[in-house]
Amino acid sequence: MEVTADVVVIGFGAAGACAAVEAATAGASVVVLDRFTGGGATALSGGVVYAGGGTRQQVEAGVTDSVDAMYSYLRHEVRDAVSPETLRRFCEDSAKMLAWLEDQGVPFDARVSPFKTSYPTDDHYLYLSGSEDAWPDPAPRGHRTRAKGTSGRVFFTRLAEAVRRAGVRVMPQTRAVELIVANGRVTGVRCRTLTGLPRAVHSALSKVGAKPWLYYPPLGRKLFGLAAWLERYGRPLVVHAGQGVIIAAGGFIADRALVHEHAPAYRGGLALGTPGDDGGGIRLGVAAGGRTARMDKISVWRFITPPSALQRGVLVDSDGQRFGDATLYGAANGGAIVERGGKAWLLIDDEILQAARAQVKTQTAPFQRWQVRYLLGRGLVTAPTIEEVAAKAGISPPEPFGTPPYSLINVSVRAGFGYPCPMLTLGGLVVDEDTGQVQGVAGLYAAGRSAVGVCSESYVSGLALADCVFSGRRAGQHAAKEARC
Structure with a gap:
């Protein structure tokens, strides 16, 4: 079986969805591949986007903020993960990025949390989500998606709706196993895709197993183990990419061996992500000639x-x-x-x-x-x-x-049941900061936690999702430009 598109996106979380929308909006035909049913770590997240410099919500709440203040604070957090020019662009585009998300249907709210918290209650949606109070000119920049409970599911659902409105073809239960390289350029993806009863059962297991994977890992591992066993029934599929492949398949916190190899001190915490965060996308990029950086950077909460x-x-x-x-x-x-x-x-x-x-x-x-x-x-x-x-x-x-x-x-890392210590990986493929292209690999892009980005040195709440939007849109725009050339 073969499918052809201008742009192929591997991974259907925040970064993949944003890349797909931008590429399709620019006129490219787009196919999105996802090993499960989409959402990834995004759907399990708090749905917080770090944004500032005068967002609509900040202005409505009477919050004073500026691009310079946001940039000054983030320089302490981001350090040299990206260049000063890229961070400045991230800050300057921040308010417009949040407005773009609203245009896609993601709801936000201006009600400010009056107290310091790791995550605001359903009465508040704008809060100090990092260590801003320790630096001059603090301002609440954590923009929580307006929804009850943890808001990541609504954040992703609205983006997924935007993807489908843009005419993108989404192929779930499809695992990318190899990039096709011809004449020094990535031209497609070899996959295994499920159909029929195995697909339906795989879908059910991955949906049921998502929460246990986070909160009761032994059960989650069993459910996803069964789903992985079903993948043997996948049929070969080749997806040809006319001009670009975008890797947006998450990080590698689910691969214990890889975490231990790069960051052996980080053990005993809760793997914050899904089984799809196994480094598979990063490995695809490396096999095609890409290189990685900051693989030792783990955020421990x-x-x-x-x-x-x-x-x-x-x-x-x-x-x-x-x-x-x-x-x-x-x-x-x-x-x-x-x-x-x-x-x-x-x-x-x-x-x-x-x-x-x-x-x-x-x-x-x-x-x-x-x-x-x-x-x-x-x-x-x-x-x-x-x-x-x-x-x-x-x-x-x-x-x-x-x-x-x-x-x-x-408050030790292994303090005990009821007080887990979540961890996620921050490193990935090295990309060109202007385009998102994997350095040294024509036709290949990376975004989100599959790539080195704004939050690859230090993490504060909302910075990973914000970087997924920033880097995903960048990759989608530039892959589409190549498709038009």
Whole structure:
């Protein structure tokens, strides 16, 4: 079986969907391939897009922000993952990018969260999603998709609708196994595609297994293992690309061996993604002649809030030594905890504990309450003195502060059930920052977590989705330009 299109996109998450819409809008015929049914890690995410410099929502909320302020803050986070010119372009285009998403049907809201949180409740959709408070001119730039619960499903659904409105052909249950290279150029993709009953069962298993994969991995692995077994019944398919192939197949957090090879210190966390985040897209690019970078960059999320009162606590290690800053974004503290062997505790006094307990009802979304039950319950030990509480926790006594009794909350990477430590990969294929083309490989592009991008050094909430939109649109536009040449 053979199919032909101008542009072929591998992966149907945020980056793939944005690439497809842009390529189709520019007049190219587009085929999207996805191993499962689409959505990927995007659909399981919080649906937060990092944007600023004066978005419609910021203006409506009375928030003062500028491109310069956004750029200045992100320089501290992004560092040299991309060039200053690319980051400046990302910031300058940020408000227009969010407006483009709204044009595709993705809803946003201007209600600002009045408290520090890892994810806002259904009453708030604009919030400080990173460590902005630690730098000059902070502004809320986390734009959560307006939806109940975690918003990623609605974010992706609206993009998927836009893809289909654009006339793109989407082929689910189709796994890309090899890129076709002719005369030094990528000209297509060899695939295995499911049909009939195996396709229907594969689809059902992947849909049912998505949440268990995140929240109860043993069950998720079994369900997706059955789905992978069914892939043996896939039929050969060749998809010819007239001018461009775009890899947007996610990262590699689901491949434990690959994570251990590149970042051996990052073990024991929750793989934040889907089984499709197995590095398959990155491997395709490497096999075609591409190279990778920043494969050792893993974002580890150790969120302390909500409740917001807990950010007044002090992080300490096994030796009782203070480190980090509890007011910073969870990934900043997660990385610092990994550097200390994955062990850490949050020291709080009685005043902080009582304030935190009073905030639970108003500051937590339903999915966050498991974490709060751990933080203020099973993960906490309390004693009248610093020496006694340290002995209970099994660490050296830290320097006291505040009002006794004192409490220590175990915030280690492997703290226990109910308080997982999510991790995702940030590295990938090296691309030309003006076009998204994989360096050294004609006809091949990469976007999202399959490529090095804006968030490949440091992650804050919303930056990965924003980069998926930014890099996906870039790849789609330039692949379509080649199709018109």
